[in-house]
Amino acid sequence: MTKICQLSLAVGARVHGVDLATDMSESTWSEIRNAFQQHSVLVFPGQNITVEQQKRFAERFGTLIVHDHLLPMTIEGHPECMVLHNNAQKPPGLNSWHTDNSGWLEPPLGTVLYAKITPRLGGDTLYSNMHAAYEALSPQIRDMLEGLKAVHDVKKAFGPDFANLQASLRKKGIDPNSxxxxxxPVEHPIVRTHPDTGKKSLYVSAPYITHIAGLSVLESRAILDLLYKHIETNEFVYRHRWHTGDLVVWDNRSVQHLAVADYHPQERLMHRMNIKGERPF
Structure with a gap:
């Protein structure tokens, strides 16, 4: 029997009684889909699944994305599955709040991450509820943000500010600059509307954003710095401590995440899949 337990007051729920290695009934999927809309982050502990089984589950949410620049980091025969493997020779890269691939015109709906090897200590992932972050702003600030668009640039996210990411790509034969x-660059609203729930949330992914369209650099920086600090508020955040066999799926439209890069030189091995989304509105 499926049991869904809330993980925190902020965001997230743990799903018990579901074996993702087996076929899922429509009634079970309906429960999971509803929980995903309600909690934005779902944890399925103790899973023992293949790449095909992870893919089958992820495709319940939508079409999977194949990223050209990640192909050298995927499993042979499974271009949708990126291998995130860090160890003594390969330290973790990105260590900041973000939502996946916001620099694309149609960013991912969600991310499905499966833990194959986890460090003894460290390597947690933090999730921040962007619905709650928006609601906590004063009415005056919310009114000011309505209609504003941030400029997201892929080149910034893979630029010199993120040297570890650049190094990882170059080792795989990809020159980020070329x-x-x-x-x-693409423009996305700073306040976006969730297509399923109708809720409004903040959509500010710091690694990608260069400025706010129509504002000066000084004005953009003042507003963005305020929002970047705001989304870190503890009351919005759930911290997930990974265990081998955990599968976590989260909604990139309503949460941001931060993979804490505190576990080097320990080993961490994850399989990641992104689900195709729509253009933010």
Missing amino acids: HFGQFE
Whole structure:
């Protein structure tokens, strides 16, 4: 029997009684889908699944994305599955709040991450509820943000500010400067509306954003710094301590996450899949 237990007052729920290695009934999927809309982050502990079984579950949420620049980091025959493998020779890269791939015109709906090897200590992932973050702003600030759009640029997220990411790509034969040079910046609303729930949330992904459209650099920085600090508020955050066999799926439209890079030189091995989303509105 499926049992869904809330993990924190902020965001997240743990799902018991579901074996993702087996076929899922429509009634079970309905419970999971409803829980996903309600809690935004779902944890399925103690899973023992193959890449195919992870893919089958992820495809329940939508079409999986194949990222050209990540192909050298995927499993052979499974271009949708990125291998996140860190150890003594490969320290973790990104260590900041973000939502996945916001620099694309249609960012991912969600992310499905499966823990194959976890460090003895460290390597947690933090999730912040962007619905709660929006609601906690004063009416005056919410009114000011309505209609504003932030400029997201892939080149910034894979630029010199993120040297570890650049190094990882270069080791796989991809030059970030030439590969991402073709990408044009995109504009996304700072306050976006969830297409399923209708709720409003903040959508500010710091690694990608260069400025706010129509504002000066000084004005943009003042507003963005305020929002970046705001989303870190403890009351919005759930901290997940990973265990081998955990599968976590989260909604990139309503949460931001931060993978804490505190476990080097221990080993951490994850399989990640992104679900195709829509253009934010």
